[in-house]
Each structure stands twice: as C-alpha cells, then as structure tokens.
Amino acid sequence: MAGRHSTNKQSRNAGMRRRRAVIVGGAVGAFAAAAAMATGSAVTAAPAKADFEDLLLDPIIQPLLTSMTDALAGFDPTAATDLTSYTDSLLSSLNSIDLALPSAAEPAAASTASPASDPSSYDIPITVMEGTEPTVQATVDGAPTTLLVDTGSSGLVIPETDLGSNSLTQLESLISLGVPSSFGESGYSGGVQYFYLEYNDVPTDYGNGALDTTGPVDVEIYSYNPSDPLSFLTNNAFQQFDADNDVTGVLGIGDNTAGPTESPFQADGYDGVLVDIPQSELIVEPTAPPGGDTVSGAPISSLYETVTTNGSTTGSTVSNDVDSGGVYGTIPSSLDSSLAPGSTITVYSSQGGTELYQYTVGSAGEEPVSTSGTSIDSGVEPFLVEPIYIDYANDTMTFYPGP
Numbered sequence: 279m280a281g282r283h284s285t286n287k288q289s290r291n292a293g294m295r296r297r298r299a300v301i302v303g304g305a306v307g308a309f310a311a312a313a314a315m316a317t318g319s320a321v322t323a324a325p326a327k328a329d330f331e332d333l334l335l336d337p338i339i340q341p342l343l344t345s346m347t348d349a350l351a352g353f354d355p356t357a358a359t360d361l362t363s364y365t366d367s368l369l370s371s372l373n374s375i376d377l378a379l380p381s382a383a384e385p386a387a388a389s390t391a392s393p394a395s396d397p398s399s400y401d402i403p404i405t406v407m408e409g410t411e412p413t414v415q416a417t418v419d420g421a422p423t424t425l426l427v428d429t430g431s432s433g434l435v436i437p438e439t440d441l442g443s444n445s446l447t448q449l450e451s452l453i454s455l456g457v458p459s460s461f462g463e464s465g466y467s468g469g470v471q472y473f474y475l476e477y478n479d480v481p482t483d484y485g486n487g488a489l490d491t492t493g494p495v496d497v498e499i500y501s502y503n504p505s506d507p508l509s510f511l512t513n514n515a516f517q518q519f520d521a522d523n524d525v526t527g528v529l530g531i532g533d534n535t536a537g538p539t540e541s542p543f544q545a546d547g548y549d550g551v552l553v554d555i556p557q558s559e560l561i562v563e564p565t566a567p568p569g570g571d572t573v574s575g576a577p578i579s580s581l582y583e584t585v586t587t588n589g590s591t592t593g594s595t596v597s598n599d600v601d602s603g604g605v606y607g608t609i610p611s612s613l614d615s616s617l618a619p620g621s622t623i624t625v626y627s628s629q630g631g632t633e634l635y636q637y638t639v640g641s642a643g644e645e646p647v648s649t650s651g652t653s654i655d656s657g658v659e660p661f662l663v664e665p666i667y668i669d670y671a672n673d674t675m676t677f678y679p680g681p
Contacts, residue, residue, distance in 0.1 A: 549565065596652050
C-alpha cells in the first residue's frame with residue numbers, strides 16, 4: 279500500500295452511506311474516544327477532569343468536521359450546511375460532559391522495556407493469505423489482531439473496534455491507553471481515509487512472544503471512503519478494507535514512506551527488517567544478511583523494469599514502490615501493451631544493471647494494473663520469490679535473488 283499522509287498516508291478498497299446523521303451512531307463513539315486526546319505532546323500530569331469542548335473536542339473534531347464538510351459540499355451543499363449546524367449543537371451539548379483522564383504518572387498499561395539494545399534477530403512467523411496478503415499475528419495491549427505486513431507504509435494502525443466488543447468497552451480500552459501523543463488524518467489508496475490517535479508505550483507482542491515492542495500504535499477512530507458520500511454515515515471504511523484483506527490492522531514497516539507515523543520496529547531502535555516470505559519469516563535484525571544486491575530507497579527506488587512476451591522485450595525506468603501490501607501492483611502504460619498472461623516481468627537496479635527480481639504474469643485479474651507516468655507499485659510479487667531486507671539506518675533495500 280502506498281501512502282498519503284496529513285501528519286497523511288495510503289492502500290486499496292472500501293464501500294458505504296450518508297448525510298448529517300454521520301455524526302451520530304458510530305461516529306459519536308469515535309468522538310467520545312477522541313476525548314482521551316490532550317492538546318500537547320509534552321504532558322507532566324493529566325487533569326482529573328477535562329472540559330470536552332475547550333480542551334479536547336475542538337482541537338480534534340473541528341479539523342475532522344472541516345474535512346468531512348468540504349467533502350460533502352462537493353456532493354450536496356445543503357448536506358454540508360446541515361452537518362455544520364448539527365455539529366455546532368452537538369458540541370455545545372457535549373460541553374457539559376466531564377471525562378476522567380488517567381494521570382500521566384499512572385499510565386493504564388505498564389510499558390515493557392525496549393529490547394532495542396539486544397543485537398540478536400527476532401523471527402516472527404509470516405503467512406500469505408489469498409495469495410497476495412502477507413500477515414503476522416500480534417496482540418496490541420492484550421487485544422489479538424491479524425496485521426497486513428505492508429512495506430509501502432509506515433506505522434502500526436488498528437481500528438478502535440479492535441479494542442473491544444462494543445462501543446463502551448472500546449472507549450474504556452482507548453482511555454486506558456492514556457494520553458495520545460498526537461493525532462492526524464491518513465488514508466490507504468483505493469478508498470480509505472481515516473482519523474487516528476497516536477499512542478506511545480503500548481505493549482505489542484508479535485508472533486506469540488517472538489518480539490515485544492512498545493509502540494507507537496495508531497488507533498483509527500473514524501473512517502470514510504472519499505468517493506462515496508454515503509460512507510460518512512457508516513463510519514466503517516477502514517474495517518471494510520481490513521475485512522476485504524482478511525486482516526484487522528496494518529503493520530507498516532517501510533522507511534521513507536508517507537506515514538501515517540513510523541514503523542514500530544524502527545521506533546524501537548531496530549536498524550532493519552527482512553521480509554522472507556519464501557521461508558515464512560519476518561525477521562527483525564540489526565544488519566542485512568550477507569550477499570544480495572542493495573539499492574537506495576526503502577521502499578521507493580529508481581529502478582528499470584522490462585516486460586518480455588513471446589521473445590520480445592520492452593523496458594522503462596520507473597520509480598518503484600516495492601510494496602508488500604500492493605497486491606499485484608501497477609505497471610507503466612508504456613509497457614502495458616506488451617503485457618499478457620505468461621509474460622515475464624524483470625526489474626533491474628538500473629538500465630543494464632543487476633537483476634533484482636523476476637516473475638511470470640498470471641492469468642487475467644492476476645496482473646499489474648496499467649498506470650500513467652513512471653511511478654509504479656511492485657505489488658507483493660518480488661516478496662513471493664525472494665527475501666528483501668529494509669535497512670532503516672541507511673534507507674536502502676537489499677534483494678536476495680534465488681539461483
């Protein structure tokens with residue numbers, strides 16, 4: 279999944295519904311959850327009581343409402359006007375509500391010591407679902423989740439619905455995480471835009487004890503599909519995206535991506551990670567294994583791509599987002615005309631340079647999508663054929679082609 283980011287980030291699918299009732303139902307739960315947000319990142323002590331509007335709601339919800347109102351105005355100016363009027367009334371009524379916040383001196387969840395000083399490797403089992411979705415199992419603050427391993431984004435993102443079975447337990451769990459360090463808006467290409475709260479020092483276990491980290495974790499509190507105004511009502515675009523990919527969250531482990539925040543491995547001080555799908559392992563380790571071919575950029579690098587069909591080869595220099603979460607990826611329209619089932623796609627470090635990876639195009643529906651320009655998404659294919667190491671310290675990738 280490639281990313282756009284507005285503290286803003288990106289990936290694939292969604293669906294949904296509309297109008298001013300968007301602020302009611304599930305959205306109210308999101309707004310109430312946002313009440314756990316404080317206005318500053320450096321907090322010495324949280325207030326025992328917080329004024330909903332002045333301290334908490336306005337700094338978060340007003341930007342959210344502005345974004346939604348602008349989007350609605352493109353479809354129905356009347357709906358945008360109604361939304362503004364309704365939310366002004368809602369904020370006024372919520373101002374009378376007080377919410378107890380946990381003290382910064384008494385965090386709800388004790389943080390575990392960072393193992394970043396340990397130079398050894400940590401092997402996390404990785405499984406490919408539906409042929410294109412690399413996943414790992416994890417627990418975030420005790421809640422089990424299946425995460426899409428995504429080198430095309432940076433940041434561990436889970437929906438608030440992962441935190442409990444209903445809106446009340448979700449809110450309680452969100453508050454127990456303590457005071458968020460920041461908040462922002464992000465998205466995944468293909469129809470998911472979301473608002474999130476960022477929490478640090480959240481105990482996260484990968485692979486049933488293979489590796490523990492302490493954050494950051496981004497909790498999605500409201501999501502919609504920008505191309506579908508009806509989705510403002512349902513507030514489940516992120517959850518629908520996850521369901522379409524058989525996951526419940528996204529583990530963004532890229533380096534120089536658009537966010538939303540930072541790879542939890544990089545944040546904990548690890549220098550790199552090896553995505554080794556052929557051996558069913560995601561290995562967090564300090565240095566790249568010996569051998570291999572290294573290029574600048576992690577995951578976006580200037581490479582050279584060719585398509586060979588019936589003995590005829592065409593090629594083009596591309597800006598390649600080497601993206602494990604990108605399904606079958608994309609291809610420049612200049613090469614698409616020669617693409618067919620059985621074609622061979624080969625990617626080199628440069629024109630005339632070292633071969634990095636190669637694969638055979640599958641049947642219709644299993645090929646990269648044509649795109650204008652020269653910026654492409656590799657999709658998961660290179661990861662299926664060989665290990666690839668992402669070096670956070672040097673912003674490089676190392677490919678390990680097979681014999």
